[in-house]
Amino acid sequence: MSEVFAIKIQSDPKLDNFENLLQCVSSEKQARIKKFRMHEDALRALFGDLLVRYAICSRLKISNVEVVFKLNEYGKPSLEGFPYFHFNISHSGEWVVCVTDSLPVGIDVETIRQIDMGIAKRFFSKDEFAFINSKEICERVDYFFQFWTLKESYIKACGKGLSIPLDSFSIRMDEGGISVLDINDNTEWFFKQYGIGAGYKMAVCSRHDKFSNGIETVDTLQLSKFFNV
Numbered sequence: 105m106s107e108v109f110a111i112k113i114q115s116d117p118k119l120d121n122f123e124n125l126l127q128c129v130s131s132e133k134q135a136r137i138k139k140f141r142m143h144e145d146a147l148r149a150l151f152g153d154l155l156v157r158y159a160i161c162s163r164l165k166i167s168n169v170e171v172v173f174k175l176n177e178y179g180k181p182s183l184e185g186f187p188y189f190h191f192n193i194s195h196s197g198e199w200v201v202c203v204t205d206s207l208p209v210g211i212d213v214e215t216i217r218q219i220d221m222g223i224a225k226r227f228f229s230k231d232e233f234a235f236i237n238s239k240e241i242c243e244r245v246d247y248f249f250q251f252w253t254l255k256e257s258y259i260k261a262c263g264k265g266l267s268i269p270l271d272s273f274s275i276r277m278d279e280g281g282i283s284v285l286d287i288n289d290n291t292e293w294f295f296k297q298y299g300i301g302a303g304y305k306m307a308v309c310s311r312h313d314k315f316s317n318g319i320e321t322v323d324t325l326q327l328s329k330f331f332n333v
């Protein structure tokens with residue numbers, strides 16, 4: 105089953121133990137986090153790593169020091185020594201989310217913002233663009249971000265990042281549910297959209313349709329306690 109975890113990083117003003125929490129991730133990740141110019145980006149990267157460590161340690165009953173990540177050639181992280189444990193991370197605005205699964209999985213959260221529909225014309229498939237344009241003008245931004253998160257969750261589940269052209273596959277939303285049409289890959293994929301709050305869209309893509317109904321939300325205090333810092 106896919107399980108979804110989330111942390112709202114600005115809901116807790118007590119971030120004075122940033123330095124202690126930083127010690128809970130690998131030295132390579134610490135170096136990457138320290139390079140961010142914007143503190144918010146550093147926080148998102150740190151809490152993404154911590155959230156997935158929390159999910160891994162609590163589900164696999166291993167300790168944080170046993171958690172070692174490796175990256176595939178496109179940068180998708182996975183857990184060393186546990187080939188049947190899959191996960192994926194996403195962050196946007198105040199939200200950091202992750203999903204765990206026994207099969208390849210992808211997740212994407214996006215802040216809904218005003219966008220130029222030329223982006224959809226340029227990057228989405230013809231069918232997706234036509235679907236968005238068939239909607240009332242006031243609904244189009246909402247649909248844009250539904251497609252965006254569904255498409256991102258798919259390429260993140262495949263693990264190949266943007267080496268998969270965004271217009272090379274098409275997401276379909278109809279009465280039958282959500283599916284993907286990809287002429288280069290006939291693997292069956294399943295999707296679920298989660299409501300994570302006004303102003304955000306979020307989607308998960310998995311090889312099966314056993315998705316958790318809800319999201320396990322943790323806060324920074326819980327994580328500090330969990331990691332004993």
Ligand SMILES: CC(C)(COP(=O)(O)OP(=O)(O)OC[C@H]1O[C@@H](n2cnc3c(N)ncnc32)[C@H](O)[C@@H]1OP(=O)(O)O)[C@@H](O)C(=O)NCCC(=O)NCCS
Pocket residue numbers: 148149152153178179180181192193194195196210211212213227251252253255256259260261262263264265266270
């Ligand atoms: C890197 C990418 C996989 C996701 O990027 P993103 O949407 O900007 O970022 P997200 O917050 O959703 O995901 C970032 C996390 O994905 C994971 N990730 C990195 N490479 C990945 C890959 N090839 N496959 C799956 N996950 C990957 C990492 O855990 C990363 O976390 P970190 O940056 O803290 O290390 C890639 O798809 C990308 O660059 N997308 C650009 C966004 C875009 O233009 N989308 C078009 C709209 S359809």
